Amino acid sequence: MSGAPADVRLTLEEVRALARRVLLAAGLAAPHAFAVAETMVAGERDGCASHGIYRLLVAARSIAAGVVVTDAVPAVSEPAPALVQVDGGGGFAQLAFETGRPLLAEKARRYGIAALALNHVVHFAALWPEVEALAEDGLVALAFTPSHAWVAPTGGTQPVFGTNPIAFGWPRPGAHPFVFDFATSAVARGEIELHRRAGKPVPDDWGYDAAGAPTTDAEAVLAGAMRTFGGHKGSALAAMVELLAGPLIGDMTSRESIALDDGRGGSPIGGELIVAIDPAGFLGLGVAGHLQRAEALFDAIEGQGARLPSQRRYDARQRSLAEGVIIPGALYADILALPGGEK
Amino acid sequence: MSGAPADVRLTLEEVRALARRVLLAAGLAAPHAFAVAETMVAGERDGCASHGIYRLLVAARSIAAGVVVTDAVPAVSEPAPALVQVDGGGGFAQLAFETGRPLLAEKARRYGIAALALNHVVHFAALWPEVEALAEDGLVALAFTPSHAWVAPTGGTQPVFGTNPIAFGWPRPGAHPFVFDFATSAVARGEIELHRRAGKPVPDDWGYDAAGAPTTDAEAVLAGAMRTFGGHKGSALAAMVELLAGPLIGDMTSRESIALDDGRGGSPIGGELIVAIDPAGFLGLGVAGHLQRAEALFDAIEGQGARLPSQRRYDARQRSLAEGVIIPGALYADILALPGGEK
Numbered sequence: 001m002s003g004a005p006a007d008v009r010l011t012l013e014e015v016r017a018l019a020r021r022v023l024l025a026a027g028l029a030a031p032h033a034f035a036v037a038e039t040m041v042a043g044e045r046d047g048c049a050s051h052g053i054y055r056l057l058v059a060a061r062s063i064a065a066g067v068v069v070t071d072a073v074p075a076v077s078e079p080a081p082a083l084v085q086v087d088g089g090g091g092f093a094q095l096a097f098e099t100g101r102p103l104l105a106e107k108a109r110r111y112g113i114a115a116l117a118l119n120h121v122v123h124f125a126a127l128w129p130e131v132e133a134l135a136e137d138g139l140v141a142l143a144f145t146p147s148h149a150w151v152a153p154t155g156g157t158q159p160v161f162g163t164n165p166i167a168f169g170w171p172r173p174g175a176h177p178f179v180f181d182f183a184t185s186a187v188a189r190g191e192i193e194l195h196r197r198a199g200k201p202v203p204d205d206w207g208y209d210a211a212g213a214p215t216t217d218a219e220a221v222l223a224g225a226m227r228t229f230g231g232h233k234g235s236a237l238a239a240m241v242e243l244l245a246g247p248l249i250g251d252m253t254s255r256e257s258i259a260l261d262d263g264r265g266g267s268p269i270g271g272e273l274i275v276a277i278d279p280a281g282f283l284g285l286g287v288a289g290h291l292q293r294a295e296a297l298f299d300a301i302e303g304q305g306a307r308l309p310s311q312r313r314y315d316a317r318q319r320s321l322a323e324g325v326i327i328p329g330a331l332y333a334d335i336l337a338l339p340g341g342e343k
Numbered sequence: 344m345s346g347a348p349a350d351v352r353l354t355l356e357e358v359r360a361l362a363r364r365v366l367l368a369a370g371l372a373a374p375h376a377f378a379v380a381e382t383m384v385a386g387e388r389d390g391c392a393s394h395g396i397y398r399l400l401v402a403a404r405s406i407a408a409g410v411v412v413t414d415a416v417p418a419v420s421e422p423a424p425a426l427v428q429v430d431g432g433g434g435f436a437q438l439a440f441e442t443g444r445p446l447l448a449e450k451a452r453r454y455g456i457a458a459l460a461l462n463h464v465v466h467f468a469a470l471w472p473e474v475e476a477l478a479e480d481g482l483v484a485l486a487f488t489p490s491h492a493w494v495a496p497t498g499g500t501q502p503v504f505g506t507n508p509i510a511f512g513w514p515r516p517g518a519h520p521f522v523f524d525f526a527t528s529a530v531a532r533g534e535i536e537l538h539r540r541a542g543k544p545v546p547d548d549w550g551y552d553a554a555g556a557p558t559t560d561a562e563a564v565l566a567g568a569m570r571t572f573g574g575h576k577g578s579a580l581a582a583m584v585e586l587l588a589g590p591l592i593g594d595m596t597s598r599e600s601i602a603l604d605d606g607r608g609g610s611p612i613g614g615e616l617i618v619a620i621d622p623a624g625f626l627g628l629g630v631a632g633h634l635q636r637a638e639a640l641f642d643a644i645e646g647q648g649a650r651l652p653s654q655r656r657y658d659a660r661q662r663s664l665a666e667g668v669i670i671p672g673a674l675y676a677d678i679l680a681l682p683g684g685e686k
Contacts, residue, residue, distance in 0.1 A: 080455030080624040082425045112423030113458045113618070117625050140591060155649035160640065168583045178586070180579040230573025236523040236652045239640070240511045243521070247637040248483060249625045255643060256636070275456070275618070281423040282460050282592045293599075294590040297503065297582070300598060306498035309579045 005329030012320060015053060015327075016041045018335065022056045025340025026063045028092075029071040035094035039125045044325045047316030050190050051126045053327065056335050058124055058267070059092075067266035068092060068122045074099040082111040085249070088121035093272060096121045097130055104276050108139050112281030116274040117249035123147065124267040128181035128310070130274060131169030135177030140277040141169040143181075144245040147268040148258040151185045152225035154235035157212030159225040162254030162268065163189055164241035171279070173291055176317075178298065180309035184238040186227040192218050245273040348672030355663060358396060358670075359384045361678065365399045368683025369406045371435075372414040378437035382468045387668045390659030393533050394469045396670065399678050401467055401610065402435075410609035411435060411465045417442040425454040428592070431464035436615060439464045440473055447619050451482050455624030459617040460592035466490065467610040471524035471653070473617060474512030478520030483620040484512040486524075487588040490611040491601040494528045495568035497578035500555030502568040505597030505611060506532055507584035514622070516634055519660075521641065523652035527581040529570045535561050588616040 010018070019040045023033035036059060043051030062068050072091025076099060079085050084103045088096035096118045107114035127143040134141035147162030167181035183189075186206055195202045196218035204214045207221035215221060228234035246253040251271025252260070260269065279287050298308060327335075335341050353361070362380035367373065379402060386394030405411050415434025419442060422428050427446045431439035439461045450457035470486040477484035490505030510524035526532075529549055538545045539561035547557045550564035558564060571577035589596040594614025595603070603612065622630050641651060670678075678684050 079627065080621070081453070082457070083455035083624050085625060110424070111454055112426035113456055114425070115456045115620065115624075140587070153644045153647075153649040156644065156647035158643075158647045160643045160647075166580075168579070170583075170586050178582070180583075182576045182579065184576075229576050232652070233525045233527075233572050233577070235649075236511070236525065237509075239521070239644070239652075240513075240523075242640055243513050243637055244483070246640075247633040248620065248622055250629060250633050253636065253640050255640070277458065277591065278423070279591055281426050281458075282428060284422065286593055290590040290593050293596065294586055297585055297589075297596055297598070300501075300503045301496045301499065301582070304496075304499035304501045304503075306496040306578075309575070309582075 005333045007329045008327050008332050009324050010327055011324040012041055012045055015044050015325060018341070019053055019056060021340040021343070022335065022338050023059060023340075025338070026060045027070045028059075028063060032070065032072070032092055032095050035098050036092050036125075039094055039129050042129050043126070044327075045317050045320040046313035047320070048126065048313065050188070052325075053335060054331055055124060056338065060338050062122065062124065062267050065264055065266055067261075067264065067269065076100055076103060078103070082107050082114040084114065084116040085119065086116065087119050090120055090269070091122065093118055093121035093123050094125065097272075097274075101133065104274065105134065105137055105139060108276035108278045109280070113275065113277045116276070117251070118272040118274075119249060119251050120269070121272065122267050122269050123272065126181055127165050127167035127272075128169075128179050128313075131167045131181070132177050132179045134274070134276050135169030135171045135179065138171045138279070139169075140171070140279060141167075142275045143167040143272065144241045145272040146242050146246050146252070146254040146257065146270055148261065149254040150189060150226050150258075151228055151238060152208060153239070154228060154232040157208040157225055160255060161185075161228065161235075161238040161242055162257070163226075164238045164254070166237065166241060170294065171291070172295065172298070173288070176310065176314045178308060178310070182229075184228055184234050184241060186229045186234075189222075189226065192221055192226070196222060245271050249273055348676045350672045351670050351675050352667050353670055354667040355384055355388055358387050358668065361684070362396055362399060364683040364686070365678065365681050366402060366683075368681070369403045370413045371402075371406060371411075375413065375415070375435055375438050378441050379435050379468075382437055382472050385472050386469070387670075388660050388663040389656035390663070391469065391656065393531070395668075396678060397674055398467060399681065403681050405465065405467065405610050408607055408609055410604075410607065410612065419443060419446065421446070425450050425457040427457065427459045428462065429459065430462050433463055433612070434465065436461055436464035436466050437468065440615075440617075444476065447617065448477065448480055448482060451619035451621045452623070456618065456620045459619070460594070461615040461617075462592060462594050463612070464615065465610050465612050466615065469524055470508050470510035470615075471512075471522050471656075474510045474524065475520050475522045477617070477619050478512030478514045478522065481514045481622070483514070483622060484510075485618045486510040486615065487584045488615040489585050489589050489595070489597040489600065489613055491604065492597040493532060493569050493601075494571055494581060495551060496582070497571060497575040500551040500568055503598060504528075504571065504578075504581040504585055505600070506569075507581045507597070509580065509584060513637065514634070515638065515641070516631070519653065519657045521651060521653070525572075527571055527577050527584060529572045529577075532565075532569065535564055535569070539565060588614050592616055
């Protein structure tokens with residue numbers, strides 16, 4: 001045990017300060033550093049380690065590789081009365097979202113439904129912070145984004161789709177929003193990475209090798225193609241995400257994104273579509289009563305011992321707010337070794 | 344072979360005339376009879392027998408049972424600038440959709456995105472005719488509807504969700520729209536019915552008996568609960584459909600719908616949400632170019648031998664338009680035996 005660094009416990013305030021320091025030292029302009037740091041704090045807080053400060057290593061690498069415009073200033077436009085478009089200028093997606101979010105909410109309230117397109121942004125975070133934020137504001141939200149072409153359509157074996165997540169948020173009176181956010185791939189790409197690092201085989205229904213044969217070799221799947229979840233239905237949804245958050249908003253498909261990356265291994269660059277609906281649009285003064293009927297649905301799910309999609313995150317959040325979070329010693333050492341890591 | 348009625352070949356015009364006659368004879372007002380007949384013609388035409396004129400038997404039964412308002416006049420309102428709401432008054436959904444559709448399309452073009460809620464309608468058809476019609480008009484469309492509570496959430500065994508389909512349509516230059524429409528249940532309920540009638544066991548991962556145990560007994564699954572497709576992801580989507588096309592539009596959840604049915608076995612009564620997005624909203628004059636980029640995505644799917652979701656339907660359509668459709672003899676005899684069946 002001599003050389004293994006011990007795990008450390010940090011408050012969320014310490015996580016935030018560390019993330020900001022490292023991102024600023026990596027050369028990110030302050031508005032970006034602060035926006036990106038918040039999603040890492042949220043990841044750690046909610047027990048999503050893969051979207052926590054581990055991502056500092058990813059972000060620092062992306063910045064060093066020159067795939068991110070560090071001082072991009074998101075530019076907002078209104079191409080139609082109920083549409084908002086933010087050109088992220090090649091910067092990280094978080095600031096682009098924060099820039100467009102107030103106008104999206106305002107338009108959803110004014111028109112009943114509205115959509116926000118983020119264009120030309122670098123994606124490396126989950127979508128749930130965005131739909132959760134909108135749901136906290138009382139709106140129903142849907143979000144979609146392509147990534148890199150890593151996933152084969154059902155019936156094929158060659159990569160076409162990204163991991164193409166779908167996220168949804170629903171406001172709940174007196175409770176955290178109902179939120180889900182999942183990849184339309186069978187598993188997260190990081191899961192296959194973990195198997196590869198551990199030298200463990202993957203189940204033979206996770207993907208194909210580059211020749212199109214099913215394989216249990218994690219490295220071969222990473223070089224070949226992953227499968228979608230849920231057979232042809234998941235494949236159809238993956239195509240929908242490509243279309244909605246690609247051509248519909250004038251941004252790249254996952255195939256175009258990985259072609260542009262050209263083997264550099266950078267984070268996906270492209271677009272995101274967020275739709276927001278104001279419950280008061282259809283319900284008017286009846287909002288409170290109808291939201292209560294939704295609570296009856298949640299009760300029927302939880303009452304039989306099933307979980308709501310974000311329950312694990314919210315449980316972790318409660319713990320983290322009280323006790324802080326545990327960072328694995330080796331990860332902490334790697335982060336401290338980055339510029340800005342040590343105070 | 345003596346008594347078995349022979350299959351018959353009908354032109355689509357003959358199917359249409361037969362459907363209209365039976366629906367009118369069943370007591371349906373003409374605008375409803377014509378709108379409902381069109382979806383049955385579309386079902387036969389596209390090789391979806393379960394949504395073809397077989398449904399005349401279902402419709403006649405629903406009308407006779409008094410669960411449908413046969414002369415309902417859909418009432419249109421505009422609760423917000425980009426929202427359309429049609430109160431179907433307890434009639435079939437088709438006329439309500441046709442009534443709201445022009446205004447939905449107009450609003451999508453004016454505001455960039457718009458939504459149509461159908462309320463208080465009787466559902467017994469697929470959603471694809473609706474999203475396909477909107478996509479034929481150049482719009483991107485999403486549709487959702489709950490049904491009766493027949494499906495358990497992942498992690499539970501008691502019915503909460505309906506079969507809760509999600510449908511999507513995307514306009515394609517010079518080709519039929521890209522369309523999918525699938526239940527978020529593991530299989531269609533009709534599939535389990537077919538096993539029950541044939542006395543065949545179902546796979547043990549289709550559902551649970553009323554006591555919550557996995558079972559291969561089709562009848563037990565029908566009396567118990569079906570599973571969602573795709574595990575917790577499909578379950579999350581099923582919940583989303585309940586929320587979007589239930590409480591969000593002030594209409595029933597699948598649990599409320601089946602409670603209201605109170606064992607009569609009627610078609611689900613409730614709401615439907617349709618979202619339409621105009622590609623010209625975000626793309627302006629760039630629509631044609633970006634739609635071509637979507638075509639490259641479809642080429643990448645089909646180029647490796649995978650099918651687009653609606654390809655089978657479109658192939659069947661081509662045959663039906665040229666050769667008419669084959670109606671099983673026994674079904675044809677049953678339909679002819681309905682009032683209005685014989686000319």
